[in-house]
Amino acid sequence: MTDLGPSQAATTHWRGDQPVHGRGETVCVIGAGASGLVAVKNLREQGFAVDCFERETGVGGAWNWRHTRSPVYGSTHLISSKSVTQFPDFPMPDSWPDYPHHSRLLQYLERYADHFGLREHVWFGTEVTRVEPAEGGYWDVTTRGGRGALDRTQRYAAVVVATGHNWSPKMPEYEGLADYRGEVIHASAYKDAAQLRGRKVLVVGGGNTGCDLAVEAAQQATMCWHSTRRGYWYAPKYVYGRPADQVNDLARALRLPLRLRQWLFHRVLRRTVGDLTRFGLRKPDHRIYETHPIVNSQLVYYIGHGGIVPVGDLARFERHSVELATGELIEPDLVVLATGYQPRFDFLAPQLLGAQADGRPRLYMHAFARPYPTLFVAGMLQPDSGLLPLVHWQTVAMARWLRLRESAPQRAAQLWTSLVGGPDRRWTKAAVKDSTRHWFEIDHVLYLRALQKTLKALEPAA
Amino acid sequence: MSTRILRPLEWAYPPRPVRREVRYARPDTDGSRPPVLFVPGFGHGAWIFTEHWLEHTAGRGFPAYALSLRGHGKSGSAPRTTLRSYAHDVVQVAASLPRQAVLVGHGAGALVVARALARYPARAAVLVAPVLGGVRMAFSVLAGNPAGTLPALFGAGLRPSRRQLFSRELPIRVGRGYASRLGRASTLAQWQLLAPGRLEDPVGNPPVLVVGSPQDRIVPLVALNRAARQYGGAPLLFPGMGHDLMLDARWPEPIDAILDWLDKG
Ligand SMILES: Cc1cc2nc3c(=O)[nH]c(=O)nc-3n(C[C@H](O)[C@H](O)[C@H](O)COP(=O)(O)OP(=O)(O)OC[C@H]3O[C@@H](n4cnc5c(N)ncnc54)[C@H](O)[C@@H]3O)c2cc1C
Numbered sequence A: 001m002t003d004l005g006p007s008q009a010a011t012t013h014w015r016g017d018q019p020v021h022g023r024g025e026t027v028c029v030i031g032a033g034a035s036g037l038v039a040v041k042n043l044r045e046q047g048f049a050v051d052c053f054e055r056e057t058g059v060g061g062a063w064n065w066r067h068t069r070s071p072v073y074g075s076t077h078l079i080s081s082k083s084v085t086q087f088p089d090f091p092m093p094d095s096w097p098d099y100p101h102h103s104r105l106l107q108y109l110e111r112y113a114d115h116f117g118l119r120e121h122v123w124f125g126t127e128v129t130r131v132e133p134a135e136g137g138y139w140d141v142t143t144r145g146g147r148g149a150l151d152r153t154q155r156y157a158a159v160v161v162a163t164g165h166n167w168s169p170k171m172p173e174y175e176g177l178a179d180y181r182g183e184v185i186h187a188s189a190y191k192d193a194a195q196l197r198g199r200k201v202l203v204v205g206g207g208n209t210g211c212d213l214a215v216e217a218a219q220q221a222t223m224c225w226h227s228t229r230r231g232y233w234y235a236p237k238y239v240y241g242r243p244a245d246q247v248n249d250l251a252r253a254l255r256l257p258l259r260l261r262q263w264l265f266h267r268v269l270r271r272t273v274g275d276l277t278r279f280g281l282r283k284p285d286h287r288i289y290e291t292h293p294i295v296n297s298q299l300v301y302y303i304g305h306g307g308i309v310p311v312g313d314l315a316r317f318e319r320h321s322v323e324l325a326t327g328e329l330i331e332p333d334l335v336v337l338a339t340g341y342q343p344r345f346d347f348l349a350p351q352l353l354g355a356q357a358d359g360r361p362r363l364y365m366h367a368f369a370r371p372y373p374t375l376f377v378a379g380m381l382q383p384d385s386g387l388l389p390l391v392h393w394q395t396v397a398m399a400r401w402l403r404l405r406e407s408a409p410q411r412a413a414q415l416w417t418s419l420v421g422g423p424d425r426r427w428t429k430a431a432v433k434d435s436t437r438h439w440f441e442i443d444h445v446l447y448l449r450a451l452q453k454t455l456k457a458l459e460p461a462a
Numbered sequence B: 001m002s003t004r005i006l007r008p009l010e011w012a013y014p015p016r017p018v019r020r021e022v023r024y025a026r027p028d029t030d031g032s033r034p035p036v037l038f039v040p041g042f043g044h045g046a047w048i049f050t051e052h053w054l055e056h057t058a059g060r061g062f063p064a065y066a067l068s069l070r071g072h073g074k075s076g077s078a079p080r081t082t083l084r085s086y087a088h089d090v091v092q093v094a095a096s097l098p099r100q101a102v103l104v105g106h107g108a109g110a111l112v113v114a115r116a117l118a119r120y121p122a123r124a125a126v127l128v129a130p131v132l133g134g135v136r137m138a139f140s141v142l143a144g145n146p147a148g149t150l151p152a153l154f155g156a157g158l159r160p161s162r163r164q165l166f167s168r169e170l171p172i173r174v175g176r177g178y179a180s181r182l183g184r185a186s187t188l189a190q191w192q193l194l195a196p197g198r199l200e201d202p203v204g205n206p207p208v209l210v211v212g213s214p215q216d217r218i219v220p221l222v223a224l225n226r227a228a229r230q231y232g233g234a235p236l237l238f239p240g241m242g243h244d245l246m247l248d249a250r251w252p253e254p255i256d257a258i259l260d261w262l263d264k265g
């Protein structure tokens, strides 16, 4: 662990009657999942001292599938292929398959932490309970846990929030749900196929979780209904014998415009998977990329086997049955709500992240808090590719930004105004469907292109 | 400090995996010294380092590794390989090591390392008798050894002569033995040496040391100076040695200097 340096240990500030230990120019990173780890590494690489707080006892965040707060279930395999998922400066081994199992992701993040010596900067079992602005752009960070178990407040030069946005369940409301006698769980509580065996299961939600779970139920349960409130495009994992996202990136390398890519992808899907209404699925009410991409080669296959019965939206729950919007009654033993997750930052006043009543954070590039040049959120993105490369470059930009702020404050201030001054923009050209799940939907190429520009602007003057 | 972050073609076409030969020597005690990964140049394999340098490096407390680029040594064959796949081999091995590694590239292996530095934040890098390519270098090599170089323009392997590789101090028989073990790089990669393109900047800002001999008949002093200047320094010179410093008679001097430099940093 980094010790308090002698000069820093001496500085104690006060917030009311509470002492605040000054940590000098040290940067605080909250969370040691993929996003937190890469933030620690890239800040260290730029020469910053870093304290990282992690409430669990290990690194890896979501990929610790046994953790109660992990959204990952036993059978999860990546949906983004290796080459677009790995950190750009730390590749996954060539011997791994295109779409590794979740246990390998954890192994990968643990190796990343060891390789770059990151663990010594992480305080495990320590939860951040409060982050408040202090004068001069500094932040007072209150933590709980660790051995002393007393709350402790320390002052940092900057804070990178990397607490993930896929762990707090988004619960839908239904009439009659409270009196329903069957079991109802959110997908976050689903871990293992044993939970499905011998039961009649209703899966609600057509995101990647819902589709994975429907397939798993087709394999394990006695019966599976899959309820979605719209029709979707189901992209296979492979097209032309190559990972679908790599083919997509080839189209990006060729700079094909969105409309053409949509047309091409529709055509490929129509020619290979065919007309899904024949299977009882609804026609998509949108073009591909207008909802977060679903990557699942097996869903349609299991509908073909009769293992999955696709149904529409739910109307209400009765004591022993569920009524569909069509009026039909079904009687599942288990209802799994795969309705997604919502961002949650209990330790921060919502307005610090520009959030209004709807709770949606509004940041420049989903990462930079406009009024606070020393407050960042890393990894709050929903990309059409792997997340890790995007967070890598986000955190490189944060580190370089902090450096520039220190070495050339005037230039930094000008740059900040020009960067964050503009109106909110969406980082995708697709007309994405209005749903809370698309708050952070981005097109990885557009987003990286913007980051590339930002990094260029952050280069120290020659 | 230009950073390239959009690489859709590389994402779409990751290099094909091949079997890779990695040799290693571990120090007796587990210290805090970083692992050192040696990268041989064209035609050479990991064996050039297992002769002396690998054990010597481990003896000084550094976990030492050497790999053979694809198509070389005991690594899998790869006839259509380009520099990108060679650099990929280096990054793959570096990332598989338990801790952030030092990369040491020799000959054209230094060019491979220089490219790998843009894709992996090495702790430090050493370019030994670096063949960084370019037309100027091609001409000087051609002039020094037309018979071994000209045929390469038509797809044959580059054939450096024993006199280019070793000093007179190395017994002729030993030198012949080494020279007979040389293989070749792919034709595409050899062609790339002529026009290797602009090097991307290293990531993570590692210190870079250039090492060589003023009597190297493949990499002349001007080329050593140029390479060192590119990384903001001066070359460390070992007069009287040939191009293959790790096999030549006075092999301990350069490796000791390299390890001293690492110990200091
Ligand atoms: C089922 C599933 C499959 C996925 N598949 C892919 C995929 O194929 N490809 C891909 O790129 N992405 C995928 N993702 C997205 C995945 O979330 C990211 O890849 C990545 O794991 C996000 O990492 P993170 O660090 O941002 O968040 P997390 O992994 O959630 O880590 C956040 C960390 O912060 C800690 N923390 C939270 N609050 C506090 C606090 N107050 N104090 C201290 N510590 C705190 C948590 O304990 C946790 O360790 C998938 C997600 C799910 C749910």
Ligand SMILES: NC(=O)c1ccc[n+]([C@@H]2O[C@H](COP(=O)([O-])OP(=O)(O)OC[C@H]3O[C@@H](n4cnc5c(N)ncnc54)[C@H](OP(=O)(O)O)[C@@H]3O)[C@@H](O)[C@H]2O)c1
Pocket (backbone or CB within 6 Å): A076, A077, A078, A079, A080, A166, A171, A172, A173, A187, A204, A205, A206, A207, A208, A209, A210, A212, A228, A229, A230, A291, A292, A338, A339, A340, A341, A382, A435, A436, A437
């Ligand atoms: N194998 C994998 O790698 C894998 C697996 C699972 C998840 N993931 C990733 O994890 C993230 C979260 O995925 P997720 O599937 O859990 O969540 P999600 O993408 O937010 O999907 C939620 C689904 O539930 C539906 N829904 C939400 N609220 C509803 C309501 N009130 N009534 C009816 N339906 C409702 C949504 O429909 P609308 O479209 O109409 O909003 C959507 O179909 C995504 O980034 C995903 O890619 C990856």
